[in-house]
Every structure is written in C-alpha cells, then in structure tokens.
C-alpha cells in the first residue's frame with residue numbers, strides 16, 4: 001500500500017509511527033510545509049518527506065489528510081485535478097463533513113471520514129469511520145489501515161462529532177484522570193515516578209479487565225469494594241464531589257463546542 005499523510009503534525013505523525021511500527025505500508029509520503037521537524041522519520045527507507053503535496057498525491061493510492069480544518073479547503077482545491085477515482089481519500093479533520101469534501105473533489109471519489117486518536121502511534125487508537133456512497137467500496141482499506149493502528153468501528157457520519165469527543169478528546173480526559181491519581185498518590189507518600197507508574201498500570205489493568213471479561217464496570221467494582229471498607233468510602237466521597245457528574249458534564253461541554261466549530 002502506498003500511503004500519503006498530508007499534514008504530518010501531531011496526529012499525522014502518530015498515524016505515521018503506528019503504520020511504520022505495524023509495517024502496514026510499502027511507501028509512506030509525509031508532507032508539511034516545514035519538513036525539518038520530520039527528521040526523525042529519515043531513518044525509515046519507506047518514508048519520503050516532502051512539502052510538495054502534489055508529488056505525494058501523484059504517487060500514493062491512499063491519501064490521509066491531517067491538516068487543521070482551516071487549511072483543508074485550500075489544500076484540496078490545489079490538488080483536486082490530481083485526485084482520481086482510484087484514490088482513497090481519508091480525512092481525520094474534525095468537523096469537516098463528507099458533503100463539503102464531495103463539493104470540492106466530486107461525488108465520484110472514494111471519501112472516508114475518520115476519527116482516530118494519538119494512541120495510533122502505539123497501535124491502540126480507537127478509530128471511528130464513515131464513508132460516502134462511492135467510498136463504501138473502499139471501507140475495507142480504511143479498516144485495514146486503522147486496525148493496524150488499533151481498533152476501528154464504522155458508524156453513521158452524524159455520530160462522528162460525538163466519537164471525536166469520546167475517543168479523540170478522550171485521550172486528554174483519561175490523561176487528566178491518570179494525572180489526578182498520581183497527585184493523590186504523591187500526597188500519600190510515593191515518589192512522583194512511582195506514583196505515575198502505579199496510576200498508569202492500575203488504569204491499564206482496569207481497562208484490560210473490562211476488555212477481556214466483557215463485564216460491566218460495576219460488576220468489577222463490586223469485586224473490589226469490601227463492605228464497610230476503604231474502596232466504597234473513597235468512591236462515595238468521589239461521587240459526593242461530583243466525579244461521574246463532572247465527567248458527563250465535561251463530555252457534553254466538549255460536544256457543544258465541537259458543534260459550534262463545525263464547518
């Protein structure tokens with residue numbers, strides 16, 4: 001597979017690292033205006049760094065667009081004449097609808113809108129995808145790519161904004177929970193590096209328990225909470241302070257914001 005990532009910034013580089021790690025690509029073009037910051041990728045034989053988007057489009061079969069929303073129209077307009085019906089266009093750009101992409105490149109192109117997260121770099125992204133009518137034929141290609149970077153799920157386009165909040169912004173939300181746990185552990189006397197390790201591995205263990213058992217979180221909570229013990233004491237205090245409520249409210253605030261900035 002010959003892939004181009006147009007706009008190799010934070011998310012684009014995460015995707016690139018994941019693709020290189022999983023050896024999913026034969027050739028990988030990485031583009032941005034200032035390619036000096038991509039020097040770390042020079043060690044890979046399959047990587048070609050360029051600031052020439054047209055060169056990347058001409059030479060790749062799959063085009064992953066990972067630029068900021070405000071740059072996307074102009075970039076698409078510029079490379080539009082080079083896009084063929086064989087290209088698979090994958091956009092990871094927040095709030096930029098399939099309709100809007102079709103209006104620029106045409107309905108007869110394979111367009112897949114997706115929402116991965118930065119855990120793509122370590123093969124653990126949760127990626128949601130939707131395709132236009134023509135692109136449905138190529139969804140399997142997008143799934144192959146995103147499954148090599150973690151797990152993927154095809155959803156209706158109307159749900160992509162919500163998926164952005166839960167999965168893409170979600171990485172930041174979970175990081176903050178891990179950091180808060182670390183702060184608590186330091187207060188209880190652990191060194192910062194120890195505290196970080198304890199918080200991280202416990203978080204990983206909790207997610208793995210759910211993933212492997214298929215159980216509801218409350219079922220696992222019941223296995224931990226000794227009646228009259230310290231876990232239920234802590235959990236109830238967290239709920240009195242609004243733990244679940246603050247998370248749900250934060251998710252809703254994020255969703256309101258994403259709908260305001262929608263293109």
Ligand SMILES: NC(=O)C1=CN([C@@H]2O[C@H](COP(=O)(O)OP(=O)(O)OC[C@H]3O[C@@H](n4cnc5c(N)ncnc54)[C@H](OP(=O)(O)O)[C@@H]3O)[C@@H](O)[C@H]2O)C=CC1
Nearest residue numbers: 007008009010011012032033034066067068069093094168
């Ligand atoms: N970060 C995240 O976790 C997530 C981001 N997204 C979406 O992904 C997109 C990218 O986000 P993010 O990676 O954070 O943003 P960044 O700003 O880090 O990356 C965008 C990159 O695009 C490059 N760029 C700008 N203009 C051009 C051009 N004309 N040709 C080629 N490259 C260009 C910039 O580099 P230079 O200036 O050198 O050209 C920059 O590195 C956004 O639309 C965002 O909404 C979606 C999910 C998660």
Ligand SMILES: O=C(O)[C@@H]1CCC=N1
Nearest residue numbers: 094164165168169170
């Ligand atoms: O914060 C943002 O708006 C983008 C979308 C999800 C992750 N980063």
